[in-house]
Amino acid sequence: MAKPRILSGIQTTGNLHLGNYLGAIRNWVGLQAEYDCFLFMADLHAVTVPHDPKVLAENTLKVAATYIACGIDPEESTIFVQSHLPEHSELAWLFNCITPLNWLERMIQFKEKAKKQGENVSIGLMDYPVLQAADILLYEPDIVPVGEDQKQHLELTRDIAGRLNYQFGTEKKPVLKVPEPLIRPDGARIMSLTDGTKKMSKSDPSEQSRIDITDSAQAITKKIKRAKTDPERGLEFDNPERPECNNLLGIYQLLSNQTKEAVAAECKDMGWGQFKPLLAETAVEALAPIQEKYTELMSDRTYLLQVLANGKEKAQAVATPTLKKIKAAMGFMQP
Numbered sequence: 170m171a172k173p174r175i176l177s178g179i180q181t182t183g184n185l186h187l188g189n190y191l192g193a194i195r196n197w198v199g200l201q202a203e204y205d206c207f208l209f210m211a212d213l214h215a216v217t218v219p220h221d222p223k224v225l226a227e228n229t230l231k232v233a234a235t236y237i238a239c240g241i242d243p244e245e246s247t248i249f250v251q252s253h254l255p256e257h258s259e260l261a262w263l264f265n266c267i268t269p270l271n272w273l274e275r276m277i278q279f280k281e282k283a284k285k286q287g288e289n290v291s292i293g294l295m296d297y298p299v300l301q302a303a304d305i306l307l308y309e310p311d312i313v314p315v316g317e318d319q320k321q322h323l324e325l326t327r328d329i330a331g332r333l334n335y336q337f338g339t340e341k342k343p344v345l346k347v348p349e350p351l352i353r354p355d356g357a358r359i360m361s362l363t364d365g366t367k368k369m370s371k372s373d374p375s376e377q378s379r380i381d382i383t384d385s386a387q388a389i390t391k392k393i394k395r396a397k398t399d400p401e402r403g404l405e406f407d408n409p410e411r412p413e414c415n416n417l418l419g420i421y422q423l424l425s426n427q428t429k430e431a432v433a434a435e436c437k438d439m440g441w442g443q444f445k446p447l448l449a450e451t452a453v454e455a456l457a458p459i460q461e462k463y464t465e466l467m468s469d470r471t472y473l474l475q476v477l478a479n480g481k482e483k484a485q486a487v488a489t490p491t492l493k494k495i496k497a498a499m500g501f502m503q504p
């Protein structure tokens with residue numbers, strides 16, 4: 170029997186950070202054996218805000234190398250570049266024509282990002298979740314593993330699939346399968362090191378706010394040393410008055426592969442002076458093998474390009490027939 174399918178992706182804007190790793194990639198790695206995984210670099214999404222053409226291609230390659238370095242096996246999973254398959258943009262157009270504008274106006278990420286762009290908000294930024302729906306539905310995945318911040322976009326994807334099925338399918342024969350989001354509670358929301366109430370984000374202007382997967386041991390140690398804390402002694406999870414404490418303990422728990430209970434017991438009498446060096450050491454140790462593999466991969470471009478060429482072919486074998494099926498349901502003339 171065919172394995173159930175997963176689809177997910179990451180934007181190619183800048184370096185990936187601990188939030189991307191703990192909220193997304195690490196979960197994909199864990200699901201790889203049981204699921205047929207389609208994992209891509211969202212480079213079309215990366216141009217929805219002003220971008221530098223000199224680094225776009227390089228960033229795409231870096232994200233691919235990061236996936237593999239973190240444990241995605243290109244022999245087992247399909248790794249591909251979004252812009253290499255015109256099917257994504259074409260389906261986004263078709264979905265544009267069945268998606269009510271007010272569904273997009275409600276999107277929290279659009280509102281937040283639009284605020285930062287001032288006068289320069291592109292139509293692409295607003296349309297971003299429709300492209301994301303196309304990314305997902307082209308592969309008719311069973312589940313879409315993401316961090317908490319993508320929840321609303323996945324609800325929209327399900328709404329678009331439902332609308333397509335309602336307008337152009339029948340109850341017995343829907344056009345598309347409606348996927349389920351998978352948001353693991355642990356790691357779903359890694360917060361900023363400078364403000365425990367804000368999520369860790371690539372677009373935060375302060376580098377101090379995040380730990381990048383490729384940060385040096387010195388940089389990691391320095392960032393953790395400077396991370397915002399509170400004056401209390403004794404560390405605890407889930408105290409709403411202590412968001413930074415909850416976040417740093419959560420990061421420690423995931424990177425040291427322990428249960429929440431074990432970490433709570435280990436740290437309950439610790440002060441920050443004892444905990445921060447422990448966290449720094451754990452983070453450096455957890456990221457070292459990933460960084461080593463990443464450097465190796467980035468020096469073998471031929472291999473990476475081959476992985477992406479194979480990925481494109483495998484992705485297209487699924488995406489092309491799905492697009493064809495949707496166009497047929499919508500009544501387009503066959504060429």
Ligand code: TYM
Binds near residue numbers: 190300
């Ligand atoms: P992006 O590139 O912002 O983030 C990639 C993945 O990392 C997760 N993530 C986090 N998880 C926990 N804590 C954080 N601080 C944190 N920051 C990011 C995100 O939830 C995501 O899973 N729109 C998507 C990319 C995309 C996509 C798709 C994802 C495009 N098409 C189709 C899934 C399916 C995005 O911008 O993710």
